[in-house]
Amino acid sequence: MNKTEFDLVVVGGGPGGYVAAIRAAQLGLKAAVVEANHLGGICLNWGCIPTKALLRASEINHLLHHLGEFGFAADNVRFDLQKVVKRSRQVAGQLSSGVGHLLKKNKVTVFDGFGALAGKDGSRRLLSVTKDGKPVAMLSAQNIILATGARARVLPGLEPDGKLIWSYREAMVPTEMPKSLLVIGSGAIGIEFASFYRNMGAEVTVVEVLDRILPVEDEEISALAHKAFVKQGMTILTGAKIGPITKGADNVSLSVEAGGKTHALTVDRVISAVGIVGNVENLGLEGTAVTVERTHVKVDATCFTGEPGIYAIGDLAGPPWLAHKASHEGVMCVEAIAGRHVHPIDPLNIPGCTYCRPQIASVGLTEARAKEAGHKVRVGRFPFIGNGKAIAMGEPEGLVKTVFDAETGELLGAHMIGAEVTEMIQGYVIARTSELTDAELKETVFPHPTISEAMHEAVLAAYDGALHI
Amino acid sequence: MSVNILMPALSPTMTEGKLARWLKKEGEAIASGDVIAEIETDKATMEVEAVDEGTLGRILVEAGTEGVKVNAPIAILVADGEAVPDAAPTAGAPEAAPAAQAATPAVASAPPAAAPAPAPAPVGEAAPKAGRVFASPLARRIAAQKGVDLGAVKGSGPNGRIVRRDVEAALAAPVAAPVAPKAAPQPTPTIDVPHTAVPNSSVRKVIARRLTEAKSTIPHFYVAMDVELDALLALRAQLNASSPAEGPGAFKLSVNDLLIKAVAVTLRRVPKVNASYTEDATILYDDVDVSVAVSVPDGLITPIIRNADRKSLSQISNEAKELIARARAGKLKPQEFQGGSFSISNMGMYGVKEFSAIINPPQAAILAIAAGEKRAVVKGDALAIATVMTVTLSVDHRVVDGALAAEWVAAFRSMVESPLSLVV
Numbered sequence: 045m046n047k048t049e050f051d052l053v054v055v056g057g058g059p060g061g062y063v064a065a066i067r068a069a070q071l072g073l074k075a076a077v078v079e080a081n082h083l084g085g086i087c088l089n090w091g092c093i094p095t096k097a098l099l100r101a102s103e104i105n106h107l108l109h110h111l112g113e114f115g116f117a118a119d120n121v122r123f124d125l126q127k128v129v130k131r132s133r134q135v136a137g138q139l140s141s142g143v144g145h146l147l148k149k150n151k152v153t154v155f156d157g158f159g160a161l162a163g164k165d166g167s168r169r170l171l172s173v174t175k176d177g178k179p180v181a182m183l184s185a186q187n188i189i190l191a192t193g194a195r196a197r198v199l200p201g202l203e204p205d206g207k208l209i210w211s212y213r214e215a216m217v218p219t220e221m222p223k224s225l226l227v228i229g230s231g232a233i234g235i236e237f238a239s240f241y242r243n244m245g246a247e248v249t250v251v252e253v254l255d256r257i258l259p260v261e262d263e264e265i266s267a268l269a270h271k272a273f274v275k276q277g278m279t280i281l282t283g284a285k286i287g288p289i290t291k292g293a294d295n296v297s298l299s300v301e302a303g304g305k306t307h308a309l310t311v312d313r314v315i316s317a318v319g320i321v322g323n324v325e326n327l328g329l330e331g332t333a334v335t336v337e338r339t340h341v342k343v344d345a346t347c348f349t350g351e352p353g354i355y356a357i358g359d360l361a362g363p364p365w366l367a368h369k370a371s372h373e374g375v376m377c378v379e380a381i382a383g384r385h386v387h388p389i390d391p392l393n394i395p396g397c398t399y400c401r402p403q404i405a406s407v408g409l410t411e412a413r414a415k416e417a418g419h420k421v422r423v424g425r426f427p428f429i430g431n432g433k434a435i436a437m438g439e440p441e442g443l444v445k446t447v448f449d450a451e452t453g454e455l456l457g458a459h460m461i462g463a464e465v466t467e468m469i470q471g472y473v474i475a476r477t478s479e480l481t482d483a484e485l486k487e488t489v490f491p492h493p494t495i496s497e498a499m500h501e502a503v504l505a506a507y508d509g510a511l512h513i
Numbered sequence: 514m515s516v517n518i519l520m521p522a523l524s525p526t527m528t529e530g531k532l533a534r535w536l537k538k539e540g541e542a543i544a545s546g547d548v549i550a551e552i553e554t555d556k557a558t559m560e561v562e563a564v565d566e567g568t569l570g571r572i573l574v575e576a577g578t579e580g581v582k583v584n585a586p587i588a589i590l591v592a593d594g595e596a597v598p599d600a601a602p603t604a605g606a607p608e609a610a611p612a613a614q615a616a617t618p619a620v621a622s623a624p625p626a627a628a629p630a631p632a633p634a635p636v637g638e639a640a641p642k643a644g645r646v647f648a649s650p651l652a653r654r655i656a657a658q659k660g661v662d663l664g665a666v667k668g669s670g671p672n673g674r675i676v677r678r679d680v681e682a683a684l685a686a687p688v689a690a691p692v693a694p695k696a697a698p699q700p701t702p703t704i705d706v707p708h709t710a711v712p713n714s715s716v717r718k719v720i721a722r723r724l725t726e727a728k729s730t731i732p733h734f735y736v737a738m739d740v741e742l743d744a745l746l747a748l749r750a751q752l753n754a755s756s757p758a759e760g761p762g763a764f765k766l767s768v769n770d771l772l773i774k775a776v777a778v779t780l781r782r783v784p785k786v787n788a789s790y791t792e793d794a795t796i797l798y799d800d801v802d803v804s805v806a807v808s809v810p811d812g813l814i815t816p817i818i819r820n821a822d823r824k825s826l827s828q829i830s831n832e833a834k835e836l837i838a839r840a841r842a843g844k845l846k847p848q849e850f851q852g853g854s855f856s857i858s859n860m861g862m863y864g865v866k867e868f869s870a871i872i873n874p875p876q877a878a879i880l881a882i883a884a885g886e887k888r889a890v891v892k893g894d895a896l897a898i899a900t901v902m903t904v905t906l907s908v909d910h911r912v913v914d915g916a917l918a919a920e921w922v923a924a925f926r927s928m929v930e931s932p933l934s935l936v937v
Contacts, residue, residue: 387670452658454651454677479649479677 047153050076052381053171053185055159055327058085060358060370061191062143062152067378069150076183077152078159078173083143085193087367089136090213095236097132098216099399102243106401113438123244129217155181161188161328161354169353172328187353187381190327190341191374194320194359201289202228202316208296209289209314212237222246222312226296228286230257232398234317235269239400242278249279249309251300256282258398262410262459264425268443269461272402281307289314322360345388347377355381369394392457395473397466402442405469408457408476411447420450422482424506426498428462430513433493439463442495444502446472453481458502468496482507515570515595517586521552521561528583534576535588536560537569538647538673543590548715550576550587559847560715565590570597576667648675655680716812727874731790735869736918737905738926742885745771745932746900752826752936764827768885769805769859773829774935775928776880777801777821780855782928783921787854789875790911796875804853804873805833807840814840815873817853826935861885867903877912880925881905 052068054061057079068075082089101123108121147154157173157180164170169188173180196211198204204211215237223246227238230252242248250257250273256266257273257280270280287299287306296314300307322339333351335342341356343349349356355377358370372389380386395407414421428434428442442462449456458472475485482503490500501510520530533551537543543563550561570591574581581587591597646663648656652675656663659680666683668675713721749766756764780787780801789796801822804815816836818829839845856879858870863884870881885902892899904925908918928934 452651452655479651481650481654483654484650 048181048183050074050183050185052187053078053183054189054191056191056193057083058191058193058358059087059367060374062147063371064189064191064357064374064378065152066146066150067375069152071382075152076155077147078155078157080158082140084140088139090216092367093139094132094136094216096399097135098240099236101128102240103401106243125218125221160326161332189377190356190360191358192323192360194322194365197319197321199316199318204316208291209316211316215315224311226251226309226311226314227317229317231317235398235400237315238278242276243401251284251286252282253284258404261404261406262445263412264445265404265459265461269404272441320365346380346386347373364394364396366394393473393476395469399466402462403465404461405465406459407469407473409447410457414447414456419456422448422450422506424502426501426505426510426513428498431495431498433495434463437463444498446502446506448482448506453483464495468499471499515589515591516565518588518590520581520583520585520587522583529580531579532574532576532581532587535572539569539572541569543567543569567592651677652680659684714811720812724871728871731872731874732910733872733907734910735905735907736922737867737903738922739901739903740926740929742900742902745929748932764830766826766830770826770830770833771935772882773803773818773821773857774826775925776857777803778934779921779925779928781822783924785917786878786913786921788877788912790877790909795912798854802853804856806856806858807837809841814850815853815856816840816845816850857882861902867905869905870907872907872909877909879907
């Protein structure tokens with residue numbers, strides 16, 4: 045093999061692609077990654093990681109304004125937005141170069157450029173790499189994994205202009221704090237930005253087309269989040285219809301119909317967070333058996349596209365749009381290519397986390413979905429107010445909700461809102477993946493004092509009765 | 514030191530076969546002589562016995578894999594406590610190779626030579642009851658609630674662990690595939706009257722499984738006819754009288770020998786019954802190989818008279834005697850009872866008036882022969898006495914239709930009633 049021949053080439057170096065390449069190298073395959081922008085993809089550079097750095101800053105800001113509760117006093121509390129943003133960028137940069145080291149350590153070749161399918165050479169697939177329109181290399185590979193990810197969906201009239209209307213990208217590197225902000229869309233991305241800006245002091249309005257915020261979460265959790273955000277001073281308009289937008293010199297005016305009323309809004313900035321579309325363009329899919337449906341590539345349970353030698357993973361291959369789903373698919377897909385026996389991912393075992401304040405985390409079916417699916421359910425609820433650690437931490441607002449199948453004791457779903465829940469959901473994910481029932485969860489000894497005890501109590505609440513409520 | 518368990522050859526000509534199922538799981542202790550797996554060729558199922566003892570470290574070839582080459586490693590046997598290598602140890606030395614190594618086919622375990630199993634149905638797969646069953650708590654609970662025997666379920670989870678989908682598949686199997694073999698290991702009914710439980714031998718289990726499979730997957734129908742034997746008996750007496758008293762040319766033909774020949778010649782005349790059904794095609798056999806059901810102490814076995822249509826009666830007679838004797842002694846070689854294109858089951862010596870037999874897959878038909886007895890018959894509007902036997906042909910309706918079955922039985926009758934063509 046010469047320098048352009050590989051066992052596996054991964055197009056896209058995000059959390060799906062780079063992980064797939066590392067796994068391939070571990071299994072003895074000669075692997076390459078083609079990345080057009082930054083290693084680590086959106087997740088590391090413009091998504092999960094830098095937003096967590098920002099949200100951490102906003103939590104600290106919140107805490108600094110509530111020092112009195114803990115017996116502290118501090119005057120003149122303020123922040124330097126540039127330094128907050130700079131830290132977030134440094135975190136992203138550090139991790140992106142970390143990915144470069146990991147790939148190098150595993151002897152994965154990295155090509156800087158845009159990868160596109162370019163036909164076949166016998167049974168091998170060809171992939172052209174271009175940079176700024178100029179050819180960089182022609183690669184040949186036994187198998188190719190497409191992992192080009194997704195980008196923000198753009199609604200007509202709400203095209204990001206870099207100044208007044210922001211996508212996630214501009215929202216992540218503000219040069220000054222907007223006094224007022226409109227967030228369109230209340231999925232995880234919209235809510236995280238709303239939470240960041242609100243906790244940094246901006247007036248925030250969230251607009252959602254559906255009848256509740258965080259529509260994929262359990263209805264009870266959505267309602268509690270709604271209540272908590274309103275208490276923090278956010279304005280939330282659900283079931284909303286957005287009227288035409290008028291851009292001013294440094295603000296935006298629009299009308300929003302919601303709840304039978306018309307709200308005339310004038311805000312400094314607008315963040316559009318209305319979902320994503322897959323990066324399916326210019327990949328050379330024409331003339332192949334690869335099927336694109338609603339901007340995503342159709343794949344089977346092992347991420348195979350139907351075109352020999354071509355696989356797709358992560359956001360490109362469909363929902364849920366989560367980095368951990370992409371990474372897991374990357375590993376599974378490579379293992380399948382390497383001839384290993386793999387287990388397709390059960391979407392109901394993929395947890396989802398939103399890092400707003402209070403945090404939200406869930407796995408499996410919501411109560412409503414479980415009932416729709418025909419399950420007779422047993423539901424357990426445990427509020428943080430009954431948890432000693434949560435009270436001691438000054439975080440008494442939160443809820444853990446469990447949904448069990450009444451007949452089999454299967455944990456159908458778990459839904460949490462409150463402090464640290466994103467760090468705790470994995471307990472329930474392990475339970476689901478291992479197919480534990482209520483019996484094992486009841487018998488598990490949870491450490492005291494921890495917020496995780498609320499998880500135990502929520503199981504007991506579904507059956508014998510919780511102890512501390 | 515780990516040892517490869519190799520794919521055994523069931524017969525000298527076998528080059529590959531199907532690893533039907535594992536009777537031991539990874540991590541299970543194995544004693545020398547334990548049956549660890551079952552191998553199928555297109556004709557038979559054989560058990561594989563362990564030669565060495567140790568722990569079944571890793572299964573290299575999954576159950577249900579077809580086309581496994583003889584002497585390919587199928588599993589790794591390790592000493593207790595030894596780490597399990599990922600891949601088969603590559604035995605450089607040739608002495609580490611062939612069948613002598615760790616697996617030998619167990620002799621005389623297959624009853625009526627057998628068909629390739631249909632798609633493995635989870636419930637039908639008897640797995641060992643002994644030893645620990647690895648199953649998720651949810652799988653255990655659902656199994657308990659629905660009465661699924663986890664010992665009979667094959668796990669698809671990590672390291673073969675039984676997970677919910679396996680139990681659900683087991684539950685769904687009989688519904689989804691009505692022609693699938695019924696679960697052989699039914700939940701044992703509770704028997705509380707005084708009794709003696711005789712443990713099922715492996716032969717008994719294979720018979721149970723094969724016949725259940727045959728009777729529940731093959732659409733049988735039956736065609737019976739009375740056949741007069743007097744001409745054939747006269748011919749037999751005449752031929753036996755002509756045999757030298759002793760020496761190499763001596764023979765003593767039985768009625769059964771003549772019937773084997775009659776069946777063989779009839780199959781040559783009506784060749785569409787000398788067949789097998791497969792999904793894609795009906796297989797018409799070139800040779801006429803007649804399997805003869807022989808009862809043995811713990812079941813039955815079907816030695817084969819190959820090319821019976823081309824052999825003389827004395828050849829058939831001597832061959833049948835010899836095969837039957839060795840069958841009863843458990844000394845048949847696999848190739849002597851695996852295969853065959855048509856079967857005969859004769860219960861005439863027990864005075865049976867008539868009976869129907871279960872087809873021996875993948876064959877398309879079996880002839881059940883009852884006792885010859887003197888009966889009143891009508892000849893030319895007058896009563897007469899004749900020696901008559903009732904034969905019943907069981908046929909696979911997928912291959913043989915009613916008219917064809919009737920044609921075959923009629924041809925058989927005329928062959929027996931005008932038996933001179935048996936000696937030419």
